[in-house]
Amino acid sequence: MKPLEFFAIDSLLTEEDIAIRDTVRKYVDAKVKPNVADWYESASIPARELAKELGDLGVLGMHLDGYGCAGTSATAYGLACLELEAGDSGLRSLVSVQGSLAMFAIWKHGSEEQKQEWLPRMAAGEAIGCFGLTEADFGSNPAGMRTRARRDGSDWVLNGNKMWITNGSVADVAVVWAQTDEGIRGFVVPTDAPGFSAPEIKKKMSLRASVTSELVLENVRLPAEAVLPEVTGLSGPLSCLNEARFGIIFGALGAARDCLETAIAYAQERDIFDKPLAAFQLTQAKIADMSLELGKGMLLALHLASLKDAGTLDHRQVSLGKLNNTREAIAIARECRTILGAAGITLEYPLMRHANNLESVLTYEGTSEVHQLVIGQALTGHAAYR
Structure with missing residues (x-):
């Protein structure tokens, strides 16, 4: 008997929940477990390849509705996270940051144009996202962040640093939070914007099969429509x-x-x-x-x-x-x-x-x-x- 069989867990799940769980488990057993020790030892992971495969699997933003997302139950999403982390926490982190941080921020707080531009590609794993909130001196107290965005005509100009950002060095888009005269605002930042860089953090002893980065914003100029319009504040x-x-x-x-x-x-x-x-x-x-x-x-x-x-x-x-x-x-x-x-x-x-x-x-x-x-x-x- 396996440990969770004592608790008759499957009796609490729907057929769809079980099917999604088993599909993700099969993928992890075939693709991740045979390779993850090497990824961990070398502190490298084929993030773009995995993102595309995870997009094909349907787990990126799977709990969101529309824009190419599956709209599954919270239970199904949780079970997928469980199976991904049974492979490695770094793999689940990739999916969590993509779906529950970057995609969710755009889905919940973004404009229709931002949703149409990014969410379908992110759900397919064709674009990778990251989420820039934490700073070196402001982890548990994000309200104290020093990253700042100021208006310059109709544009916004961002300056600051974010730290410990999963997916940062491989991301196509970053959701970055910054202080403004109006309060904390979120910005959708294409990572090819001039002044944006994301050096990878090395010499980690944990989450080695995961891309962890610093985000550096040096006079990153964004158009007015880059701001997430539906929320202000923490x-x-x-x-x-x-x-x-x-x-x-x-x-x-x-x-x-x-x-x-x-x-x-x-x-x-x-x-x-x-x-x-x-x-x-x-x-x-x-x-x-x-x-x-x-x-x-x-x-x-x-x-x-x-x-x-x-x-x-x-x-x-x-x-x-x-x-x-x-x-x-x-x-x-x-x-x-x-x-x-x-x-x-x-x-x-x-x-x-x-x-x-x-x-x-x-x-x-x-x-x-x-x-x-x-x-x-x-x-x-x-x-x-x-």
């Missing part, structure tokens, strides 16, 4: 982050599941003291406890997905899901590594790769500490981080 980028965090709630469980299934298989094959490692009480206790936490996280994720589909999901509930599932996922990855011993530190097995990736997943899209304080504020009425 609510714009935060609405996008809420979409991405939802995918992480499921995605982190994919990494945890892959670790757990790997550890169980290894423990059954590894003999020690004349019997399988899986036959020892301590090993079984580890496996039982990890399976319990994985299943509880899955039930939480599915419940939040049902709320999202019903239109009643609160952003604080998303914080609850991300806090729990990333925290439990990294604990599972670390515990599974102990079952494999020295073998667990090699790229022959996915455990250390997943654990290293989850170090980033734990803190991006809101650190665990910030999500704790979001939940604490909801429960006590006091904003402890202000």
Whole structure:
């Protein structure tokens, strides 16, 4: 029996959900898992090739309606994220940033012209997007960003730097958030605009199979129609982050599941003291406890997905899901590594790769500490981080 079978997860899913999940799993098993260790070791990934394949698969912006997007349920999108991250967190990050950050920003806050220009190509994987919010000194406090856009006649001129931007160096379009005299505004920035550059960040120990970049904007001149017209203020980028965090709630469980299934298989094959490692009480206790936490996280994720589909999901509930599932996922990855011993530190097995990736997943899209304080504020009425 596999860990999630204890929880009869398939009984909670529709036939369409299962079909989408299985299609993405088949792609990850065939295309990603045989290659991802090499991508991770070399810190390179064929992002454009993968984007086109993921577009053909229909997962880019899959939870959005129209403009070439599939319009699936939140549950189906979550399950796709889970299967992608069972391959690697970097792959799920590519899809999350494309669909839930860059595409969602244009879909939710953009003009009809912006939607028509970018969304069909992004859904097909023919154009890659990135999302420029975080700055080196302003991660958990994006309201303090220093990137600024000023009016110059009918144009806008952008100056500033963004940091830790997934897809940045391979993107065709960047959604960049900047301070203006009117408040924080979003801009659709073609990456071939003069003054825009995106140097890749090297020497990472986590998310190595992912493109991470700095965005540099030096007097980037944009026409008036480049601004996202439907939102002013921090609510714009935060609405996008809420979409991405939802995918992480499921995605982190994919990494945890892959670790757990790997550890169980290894423990059954590894003999020690004349019997399988899986036959020892301590090993079984580890496996039982990890399976319990994985299943509880899955039930939480599915419940939040049902709320999202019903239109009643609160952003604080998303914080609850991300806090729990990333925290439990990294604990599972670390515990599974102990079952494999020295073998667990090699790229022959996915455990250390997943654990290293989850170090980033734990803190991006809101650190665990910030999500704790979001939940604490909801429960006590006091904003402890202000």
